[in-house]
Amino acid sequence: MLGEYKVSRCSRQCYVEKRPLKEGEWYYSVVIEGDDQYERRDYSLDAWKGPPEGTVGHWKCRMPTAGEKKLVLAPREVLIDLLRQMEAMPDQAKTRYLLALMLLRRRHVRLAEAPAEQSVAPESAGAAEPPMLHVEVVDDGSVISVIECPIGRSEAERLSEALNELLYCEAGETHEE
Numbered sequence: 001m002l003g004e005y006k007v008s009r010c011s012r013q014c015y016v017e018k019r020p021l022k023e024g025e026w027y028y029s030v031v032i033e034g035d036d037q038y039e040r041r042d043y044s045l046d047a048w049k050g051p052p053e054g055t056v057g058h059w060k061c062r063m064p065t066a067g068e069k070k071l072v073l074a075p076r077e078v079l080i081d082l083l084r085q086m087e088a089m090p091d092q093a094k095t096r097y098l099l100a101l102m103l104l105r106r107r108h109v110r111l112a113e114a115p116a117e118q119s120v121a122p123e124s125a126g127a128a129e130p131p132m133l134h135v136e137v138v139d140d141g142s143v144i145s146v147i148e149c150p151i152g153r154s155e156a157e158r159l160s161e162a163l164n165e166l167l168y169c170e171a172g173e174t175h176e177e
Contacts, residue, residue, distance in 0.1 A: 008040045010061070016047035024065045030058040071168040076108045079167065080137055083144055093147050094155070098163050100135055100146040112136035112143045 010029065013020050021027050021044060028043045032054045041052075051058045073079075083103065086096040103109045112134045131148040151159060 010063075011040070011042050012063070013042065014044040014047050015041040017044055019044075021063045023063055025063045026060060027063065028058055028060055031056045074167050076103075076106075076139075079103060080108060080139070080144075082166065083146070087144075094149040094151055094159055095162050095166070097133070097146055097149040098151070098159055099167075100133055100144070102163070102167075104135060107138065109135035109137055109144070115143050115145065 010021075014027070021042065026045050028045070028048045030041050030043070030051050032039045032041065032052065033056050038056065074082075079099070080103070083096065083099050086092050086099070089096070100109070104111070114132065114134050133146045133148050134143055135146065136143050
């Protein structure tokens with residue numbers, strides 16, 4: 001079962017050097033499992049010696065600069081439509097899988113049972129089918145099936161950047177109709 005974990009925002013201060021992170025400075029953030037909660041710590045590049053013991057996850061970020069344009073996530077309808085369209089793009093299977101997980105985390109979709117028409121037919125019982133993630137769109141109840149793809153560390157950053165390129169735009173580029 002997927003759980004929701006609360007992690008604080010960037011402290012804007014280096015945990016080791018006890019100094020404010022500067023505008024445009026690269027830094028690392030880590031999430032460490034505590035007794036009954038998770039703690040976030042931010043480290044400047046100079047202070048970073050790798051993830052400390054007990055780290056659940058870590059990532060590299062950059063402090064925003066003044067006047068930097070704010071990026072916003074595309075509307076949920078656009079994201080759901082993109083997930084459907086990407087079914088016809090087998091070369092984008094891993095990006096599509098990450099998009100489905102992101103939509104699941106944001107509760108735009110929820111886990112669903114496999115649709116009846118996707119049952120294994122007797123003549124194809126010998127062929128190994130890839131594992132599938134089935135999600136139900138919260139807005140209309142439709143089910144979308146996505147191939148579950150293993151994602152290695154070496155490709156995670158590239159896929160994350162590709163997904164961000166698809167999903168985010170500058171705040172001024174969106175408008176409500």
